[in-house]
Amino acid sequence: MKNSCHIIGISNSALSAEQKELLKNCVLIVSGRRLLQLCGQFSAPTLAVTPLQEALQGISRSLATGDVAVLASGDPLFFGIGKRLIETLGAERVHIHPALSSLQLAFARFKLPWDDAHIVSLHGRSSVHIPGAVLNHAKTFLFTDHINTPDRVASEIVAYLEKIHHPGLLKSCRVLVAENLESPEEKIVAGTLQETAALSFSPLNVMCLLCPAGDESPFFGLQENELQHSRGLITKAEVRAASLHRLRLPKRGVMWDVGAGSGSVSIEAARMNPALTVYAVEKKDEELANIRANIRHYGCYNVVPVTGTAMDVLADLPDPDRVFIGGNGGQLQGIIEEAAGRLPGGGIVVANGVIEQTVTLAPQYMKACGLVVSSSTIHCSRRDEMGAVVDFNPITIISGGKFV
Numbered sequence: 001m002k003n004s005c006h007i008i009g010i011s012n013s014a015l016s017a018e019q020k021e022l023l024k025n026c027v028l029i030v031s032g033r034r035l036l037q038l039c040g041q042f043s044a045p046t047l048a049v050t051p052l053q054e055a056l057q058g059i060s061r062s063l064a065t066g067d068v069a070v071l072a073s074g075d076p077l078f079f080g081i082g083k084r085l086i087e088t089l090g091a092e093r094v095h096i097h098p099a100l101s102s103l104q105l106a107f108a109r110f111k112l113p114w115d116d117a118h119i120v121s122l123h124g125r126s127s128v129h130i131p132g133a134v135l136n137h138a139k140t141f142l143f144t145d146h147i148n149t150p151d152r153v154a155s156e157i158v159a160y161l162e163k164i165h166h167p168g169l170l171k172s173c174r175v176l177v178a179e180n181l182e183s184p185e186e187k188i189v190a191g192t193l194q195e196t197a198a199l200s201f202s203p204l205n206v207m208c209l210l211c212p213a214g215d216e217s218p219f220f221g222l223q224e225n226e227l228q229h230s231r232g233l234i235t236k237a238e239v240r241a242a243s244l245h246r247l248r249l250p251k252r253g254v255m256w257d258v259g260a261g262s263g264s265v266s267i268e269a270a271r272m273n274p275a276l277t278v279y280a281v282e283k284k285d286e287e288l289a290n291i292r293a294n295i296r297h298y299g300c301y302n303v304v305p306v307t308g309t310a311m312d313v314l315a316d317l318p319d320p321d322r323v324f325i326g327g328n329g330g331q332l333q334g335i336i337e338e339a340a341g342r343l344p345g346g347g348i349v350v351a352n353g354v355i356e357q358t359v360t361l362a363p364q365y366m367k368a369c370g371l372v373v374s375s376s377t378i379h380c381s382r383r384d385e386m387g388a389v390v391d392f393n394p395i396t397i398i399s400g401g402k403f404v
Contacts, residue, residue: 005059005068005089007076009099010035012182019097027066030055034204035071044069049081056088063093074101079121079143103141106178106206109188117141117208122148127318129277131160132302135169136274138213143206150177150207154196157209161193163305164292169211170194176208177201219271220244222264228293229262230286235326238380239352239395240265246350246376246399247322249273256281256320258310258335259327263291263303269324270300279317281306283329310335319344325351325362332358333365336400340369343402353396362398371400 006022015023015038023029029039030047039046047058049070062068075098076082086094107114118137122128123145130153134140144150154175161170170193177189179202189199221241224234235243243265249255252275257266260280270278280291280303291305306313311334323339325332332351339349349371353359359375366373375398381391 002093003063003065003067004093004095005063005070005085006095006097007070007072007082007085008097009072009074009076009080010038011074011099011101011105013038022067022097023069025067026069028058028062028068029071030059030068031071032073035073038071052081052084056084059085060089063089074099074103074105078103079123102143102178102181102206105181106141106176106208109178109181109186110176110208112139112176112208114139114141119143122153129302129304130156132270132277132304133275134209135160135173135211135301136299138211140209140211141206142209146203150175150201150205151197151199153207154193158193158197160301160304164295164301166292166296169296172212174210176210177205178207179205181206220268222268222271224264227262227264227267228290228297229264230290233287234262235264235352236380236392239378239397240268242376242378243324243350243352243397244268244272246397247324247348249276250321251275253277253321254279254318255322255324256314256317256339258314258323258325259329260291260305261287261326263287263294263305265324265326266291266303267294267298267300270303271298274302276302277318278303279306279320280304281308281310281313281317283307283309311338314338321347323347323349325349328358332361336362336365337369340366340371340400340402345402347402348399350397350399353398354393359396359398363400366398366400369400370402372403373398373400375399 008019023042026044029044030049032049049055059068072080078101082096118140120133121143126147173193175191175196179187223237249269251273255276255278257280260266260282263280266278266280282288288305295303309329311331319342325335328335351362363373375396377394377396379394381389383389
C-alpha cells in the first residue's frame with residue numbers, strides 16, 4: 001500500500017489525541033510558521049510550507065519512505081492547500097482531516113448566518129478593484145492578507161465612494177473584523193468604514209462587509225432614457241449593443257472606456273460582467289457627473305470614473321484586456337498605440353467612428369500596431385408608435401485584435 005499525505009486542519013492552538021497519533025507515525029511534518037510550534041513533541045523533521053514548490057518536492061521525496069503530514073489552518077479544502085496537494089499527488093494518496101474554517105468561526109462570533117455570504121479572497125491580489133468586488137453584495141466575507149488589511153480595504157472603499165459622490169452608501173456600510181480566532185488574543189471589532197480605516201489590526205484576521213442589498217443581477221439592453229446623459233449625447237442603444245458584441249468582453253479583467261461620455265458603454269459592460277473592472281475615462285465635468293450618477297443608480301461599483309484626457313491618464317491605469325474608444329479628443333493615434341502596446345494576446349480595441357477622419361485613420365493606426373482589423377458600418381433608424389421614422393447618423397465600428 002502506498003504511503004499517504006495527511007492534510008490536518010487545525011482551528012486552535014492545541015492538537016487532539018487523534019491528530020497526535022497521526023503525527024507520531026509520520027516521517028515528515030510540513031507546516032506554516034504559525035503552526036510549527038505544535039511539532040516539537042514529534043521526532044519527524046519539519047519543513048516550511050513556503051516556498052510551496054520546495055515543500056511539494058520534499059513531500060514527494062518523503063512519501064517514498066513513509067506517511068507525511070501537512071498542517072493547515074481550518075479546512076484545507078476551503079481556500080487552502082488541499083487542492084494543490086490533490087492535483088500534485090493524486091486524490092488516492094491524500095487524506096483530508098478538516099477543522100472549522102476561519103469563515104465558520106468568524107460568522108459564529110459575528111452571530112450571523114453565512115449561507116448567503118459572497119466570499120472573496122484577497123490573498124496575493126494587489127491589483128483587484130476591491131469596491132467592485134464587494135459593494136454590490138449585502139454580505140461579503142473577505143480573506144485578507146498582509147497587504148490587503150482591513151484598514152486598507154476600508155480606506156479603498158471610502159475613497160471610491162467619495163469619488164462617485166455616494167455618502168449614503170458610505171454611511172450605511174458596516175464592517176466586522178475577527179482577529180486571532182481561537183486564541184487567547186481573539187478580538188471582534190465592529191464599526192463603520194471610516195472607523196475601520198483609522199484602526200490597525202493583528203496580522204491574523206478576516207473581515208465581513210455588510211451593505212444595503214444591491215442589484216446582483218446582470219442586465220443588458222438599457223435605453224437612452226434609462227441613463228443620465230446631457231443634451232442627447234449618448235451612444236444609441238443599437239450601436240452600443242453592436243460595439244459591446246465586437247468587444248467580446250471577458251468575464252473578468254480590465255476594460256478601458258476612453259471618452260466615456262455619460263458612461264453608457266461602461267455601465268452596460270459592467271452589468272453584464274460584474275467581475276470586470278471598467279475604467280471610464282472622461283475629461284468633461286458634466287459627463288463625469290453623469291457617469292457617477294449612473295454608477296450610483298445601477299450599483300455598478302466595478303466602474304471607476306477617471307478624470308482627464310486619455311494621454312494624461314492611461315499610463316496610470318492597469319493594463320487592459322479590452323479597450324473601447326468612444327471619443328478621442330484628437331488623440332486617436334496615441335490612444336491606439338498605448339492600448340495596442342499593453343493589450344495581452346487575444347485583447348481587442350474597438351473604436352466608433354462618426355466623422356470620416358476617424359473612420360479612415362483608426363484602421364491605419366491599428367494595422368500599424370500589428371492588430372488584425374475589421375470594420376462594420378451601422379445605419380440605424382427607428383419608427384415610433386405613430387409611424388414616424390427617425391434616422392441616425394451612420395456609425396462605423398472598427399475593431400483591432402491582438403492575435404499572437
